[in-house]
Amino acid sequence: MSLLKRLEVPHEGGTIPDPWINNDIKPVEAGRRKWGFWTFNYYWVLINCNISTYMTGSSLIPLGLSWWQAIIAIVVGNILASVFIVLNSLPGAFYHLGFPVANRYVWGMWGSQWVVWNRIFLSIIWYGFQAWIGGECVYVCLQAIWPSLEDRIPNHMPASTGMTTAEFVAYIVFMVISLPFVYVRPHKLQMLFYISAAVVIVFEIVLLIWSLATMGSTGFGDTISSTNSSSGWMIAYGIISTIGSIAAGILNQTDYARFARRPRDAIWGQIISAALCAISCSVIGILVTAATQNRYGEAMWNLPNLLSAVIETGGSRSRAAAFFGGVALVVSQIGVNVPGNALSGGFDFAATWPKYVNIRRGAYLTVVLSIAANPWKLVNTATTFITVLSSYSVFVGPMVGLMISSYLIVNQRKIKVPDLFVGNRSSIYWYTYGVNWRAVVAWICGVVPSLPGFIAYVSPSITVPIGLTHLYYICFLTGMSISAAVYVALHYAVPDRRLQAFVNSAPPARQLMDEYRELYENPDEVFHVDVTQGKMDD
Secondary structure, eight states, rough: OHHHHHHHHHOOGGGBBBBBBBBTTOOGGGGGGGGGGHHHHHHHHHHHHSSSTTTTTHHHGGGGGOHHHHHHHHHHHHHHHHHHHHHHHHHHHOOOHHOOOOOOOOHHHTTHHHHHHHHHHHHHHHHHHHHHHHHHHHHHHHHHHHHHHHHHHHSSOOGTTOOHHHHHHHHHHHHHHHHHHHHGEEEEEEEEHHHHHHHHHHHHHHHHHHHHHGGGGGOOOOOOOOOOOOOOOHHHHHHHHOOOOHHHHHHHHHHHTTTTHHHHHHHHHHHHHHHHHHHHHHHHHHHHHHHHHHHSOOOOOOOHHHHHHHHHHHHHHHHHHHHHHHHHHHHHEEEEEEEEHHHHHHHHHHHSTTTTHHHHHHHHHHHHHHHHHHHHHHHHTTTHHHHHHHTHHHHHHHHHHHHIIIIIIITTOOOOOGGGGOOOOSSOOTTTTBBHHHHHHHHHHHHHHHHHHHHHSSSSSEEEEEEEHHHTHHHHHHHHHHHHHHHHHHHHSSSSSSHHHHHHHHHHHHHHHHHHHHHTSSOOOOOOOETHHHEEEE
């Protein structure tokens, strides 16, 4: 047996391995639809109640926003993000389709790879960054046990790396701790969500109470005492930055909505919790930082740094408190990093090479490749890194606009699911040589207007007209709207004949959804692919 044959992903029922489908990217059958209303709520507790969200104020207040303007930006941004999350979850909630497969009816069978590889890139980079932050949390735990940790683990790292040997050891410990959770299938993550969410909620409430109760006469620092205020454009930029921080999650949320027991579980389980968790965590971050600023002489936005300061200035009780705080943060980082980045990368790799990669292999591949991203370097340039990654919404916003407009308007919520797994002209989603050129044109139209402002923001030495800068400030909304409008207009002006014929002749959307849901009720029901003919029977 050849090596490639041994590497093929096992398929249910002895079906022939095919380059367009495997058991992990096919529509989810009833046996794996285990995410209920509370599962989605707890999912968003983990995704939005973490160190990155806690530090939102650290990126908004330095822009010149006052604390109340920052909160306005946080509230408005997260409410808008929640709306987009739900809208982009609909193909998963009703058809149980994952993100890579759903993009096949948007971009074409081959064209969808452009979006998938963009999401893979984000998964790898963000996994590495969040894992390094998780390592900082492990470092706090070790420091609480051995305050002289740096002496116990002598440093052999060059100064150019920006880290010590002890910090690198803590990072490796976090990576190893995360590996078993990466192995768990997405539909079996409920218990992780329930336990982790409880730990995170209790920790953040205790942290807030502690910081306010022990503030004493020193009062709040100038984090919320400053009288600074900014223009409406900077507030708008703060709103878009808030959306940008979760843009990658908005893009592929259908990956998780497809595990919903019922469509309404995905809709109602996300519409409130996604925004509420993010707003609460961000506001707690601002309040805790302000309440501890005078005590420690500076605004400590980074939670591991705050806990380290508690260790250095307190006694044994403070060390014990910091240890348990570090454990809670480790749980939080695993909770956000495994589903948010490792499994997201796993979904996308599985869709890229379905014959050889499943979700587990893809998730572990994401973990391994994240090391090559040198996350310790990314953290050393955190300000620039976060600016660039948040600004990636210049490119992600138009992708989201294409997905939403394609599903709701162009396809009128009618999807011919079997054709999403046929890689030749017999599929109505083949378009032109496997690429829907309308999506390409629409995406470019959505990206180009924001590019000058984006380049100028990343490279301050470059000057562009103020109007283009303002356009960049609202890049997610403008890019999403422009791409959606152009995409719809092109499909009406130059319709794809076969797609239009299917949309016009297919049963009403709800009937079509029910028919496919009934088809997948039987867990043994799979697609049987005739590779030679390129046809699919069910």
